[in-house]
Amino acid sequence: MNPEQILVRERVGAVALLRLNIPARMNPLTLPLQQALRAALAELREDRSVRALLLTGTGKAFCVGADLGSMSPPENGSLGQQTADAMESLSNPLIEDLRTLPFPVVSAVNGACAGAGVGLALSADVVVAARSAYFYLPFMPRLGIVPDLGSTWFLERFVGRARALALSLLGDHLSAERAEQWGLIWSCVDDAQLPDAALALAQSLAALPAHAAQEMRAVYEAAGRQTLPQQLRYEAERQRELIDRPAFAEGVQAFLAKREPVFPGR
Structure with missing residues (x-):
């Protein structure tokens, strides 16, 4: 497969x-597609x-x-071992790549989001979905x-x-509207509005301070494992450093001048 055919790359500012561009098969995570994604993310990280x-x-x-159609046992060894090896060398690093990018990531879920595609979508910082979209975990029931x-x-x-356990055991389709109500995703919009809404969201995130994504991921991941006193100390430590950065000075000046802040890029 030609990487340019299975993964379309574009820029808007x-x-x-x-x-993901294998529409006839509903965009499965083929090995070539995963490799193309990792290569693209590596380039974007440096841009x-x-x-x-x-x-x-x-x-x-x-x-x-x-x-699933391409999975077959190797001549020597087991299919399970082969799959685990591929996950450890390619699939899992792909998710880590997305979670550690130095800029915010938006997933625009335009339709069915199933199996490992759920992990791919939710690895973004913000997820918006079309009203007709749904999330489906067939792993255990199927x-x-x-x-x-x-x-x-x-x-x-x-x-x-x-809810996570029931979804995983039952294999019910979770509609985009219910996913929004549950707090799984940021928002659900009409199908025709998704491209423009997702792009507008990404453009808003692009205007944030350059360190926004990394800092916000870190602070909320810390909140999930720390006690309240520990998290209070963590927040104070981050403010100790961040308040002395140019972004804070620009934010204060913009607030006093009653204008939108203009933060420098990476």
């Missing part, structure tokens, strides 16, 4: 757009003109997860395996263990 990323799918689906690519980590934190 400071926003980079990546589109200091990029200030936000928008990830979406082409066609009727965002991503339906693993490419295949006898556990959710992967971080799905369990995200779901437990975003919607709580009771």
